[in-house]
Amino acid sequence: MxxxxxxxxxxxxxxxxxxxxxxxxxxxxxxxxxxxxxxxxxxxxxxxxxxxxxxxxxxxxxxxxxxxxxxxxxxxxxxxxxxxxxxxxxxxxxxxxxxxxxxxxxxxxxxxxxxxxxxxxxxxxxxxxxxxxxxxxxxxxxxxxxxxxxxxxxxxxxxxxxxxxxxxxxxxxxxxxxxxxxxxxxxxxxxxxxxxxxxxxxxxxxxxxxxxxxxxxxxxxxxxxxxxxxxxxxxxxxxxxxxxxxxxxxxxxxxxxxxxxxxxxxxxxxxxGLKQTLGSKLINTEEVPEEFFIENEDIHRPRGWNYLKGAKKEIRRTREGFEYNYGEGRMIFPDALDNASRTIITGEGGKSPSRFKHVVEQNGRLRRLTPKELERLNMFPDNHTELDGITDTKRAFFMGNALxxxxxxxxxxxxxxxxxxxxxxxxxx
Structure with missing residues (x-):
């Protein structure tokens, strides 16, 4: 029963x-x-x-x-x-x-x-x-x-x-x-x-x-x-x-x-036992829509990918004008393909540079992860969240909330x- x-x-x-x-x-x-x-x-x-x-x-x-x-x-x-x-x-x-x-x-x-x-x-x-x-x-x-x-x-x-x-x-x-x-x-x-x-x-x-x-x-x-x-x-x-x-x-x-x-x-x-890796979940490059690839200017511009992923020691200021010392370590950039991925977050989608979004190198180009790849990292069926009216950003949000x-x-x-x-x-x- x-x-x-x-x-x-x-x-x-x-x-x-x-x-x-x-x-x-x-x-x-x-x-x-x-x-x-x-x-x-x-x-x-x-x-x-x-x-x-x-x-x-x-x-x-x-x-x-x-x-x-x-x-x-x-x-x-x-x-x-x-x-x-x-x-x-x-x-x-x-x-x-x-x-x-x-x-x-x-x-x-x-x-x-x-x-x-x-x-x-x-x-x-x-x-x-x-x-x-x-x-x-x-x-x-x-x-x-x-x-x-x-x-x-x-x-x-x-x-x-x-x-x-x-x-x-x-x-x-x-x-x-x-x-x-x-x-x-x-x-x-x-x-x-x-x-x-x-x-x-x-x-x-x-x-x-x-x-x-x-x-x-x-x-x-x-x-x-x-x-x-x-x-x-x-x-x-x-x-x-x-x-x-x-x-x-x-x-x-x-x-x-x-x-x-x-x-x-x-x-x-x-x-x-066997260990699954981020690299094993990537789709073929020819399947990736062009919008997921990162432009070179977005990598190197102020507050671009290099800056956000890199180590920092700087003085920051609150809205009230209070200054404080801020520091954080360097993140692996791009993400290693021979290990399991980092934790998917709800803000994984969208083109804007981010410290916490995944970036992979494939065939010499840097890109973000597609919704299908994010689904695979949570062990969902391919394209489980694909539906008319559901954006790629929302699909990424689903996987950031999923188990x-x-x-x-x-x-x-x-x-x-x-x-x-x-x-x-x-x-x-």
Missing amino acids: PIRVVELFAGVGGFRIGLEGYPRRDDANYNVVWSNQWEPSTKTQHANMVYENRWPNANHCGENIEDVIENKFDEIPNHDLLVGGFPCQDYSVATTLKNSKGLIGKKGVLWWSIEAILRRKAENRPRYLMLENVDRLLKSPSKQRGRDFAVMLASLNNLGYAVEWRVINAAEYGMPQRRRRVFFLAYRNDTEIYNRILETENREDWLDSDGIIATAFPVREISEQIKRGNVEGDLINISEEFNLGEKNSPFENCGLMINGEFITVKTKPYYN VVGIVRKLGEELSERINVDVNQEQFA
Whole structure:
């Protein structure tokens, strides 16, 4: 029986591609039964246009998820796995809802949409979660390190989940982009996986070898310095008091939480397979539109490519006239083709020179990366985001917001293997 999936903050479908494939793999054990994509800051919903074009017959919703939860909650079907990559925001607890609906944060903070779905599903809440965020989540905010992640862990603990997490750099496991993101999996307290964690005598073994993330993405070693802590209790207290006054976050790049208690350690990746490179993802020169090639005058002009990519030590001035010393190191220019690419950013598109855009040399000419190449670096199908009305700059923006789908595929395959041996599989809510 396929694992029923709800995909939130779907973007252009990275989680769906990782779990189902595109086109759908014959051996896919996942079925996305409902998805949602809404970009609050734009009038035209470009990502939603792409999603609906690629999955025209899907049960997809292009409305504000907060409005759906408030006014159309019954349209969200029961499901086994909830997935989503949501923005890193301020997750502090802001207020208490009346009528015993629980605790929420600020409106527009999308973690609380996830929490609301889990809470309101009550007896039918999903058995598993797979979520993704930027790795700074583990250290945010700067004035109370680790509070945001602690609030999330406490929320999931109160809802009856165990959680394991790992910061994964895709390139360290042979994928073509150096993109670091924190992935975390959660397991409801009536699943076999939850019970296995509960019965594990040395829980660091789960992080080292026994866990789902450790199996999908092996580690060479874990640090002997194991940190322990607690996120059990009232969310307001966690929000206001967790790690208050401490300089560093207690959360390392790997960890496990169950029954409100967490352990966390530093890990080093282990991988000895083939490694994909930026050069291996380039299209042939004759396929590249002329607009992507860089004119020589743009390389050498003031504040051109050479300047922006180069080292700097200079005096700068604020709008108020305050002068300060500014310095930064040289970036590799053009980008090395024999290594994985740097992280794709949302500002990758457009002709203007930039310190952070990729520039490659091909057949003696410098050029920017095309949308197809950016898709390949995130392991999307070629031209997945190509659509009338969608500019190349917007396609680059999509890839700056996307995840490396190869990570989702590997996590999904391992999770599916574990679920298949779950003695309660046939009792999916």
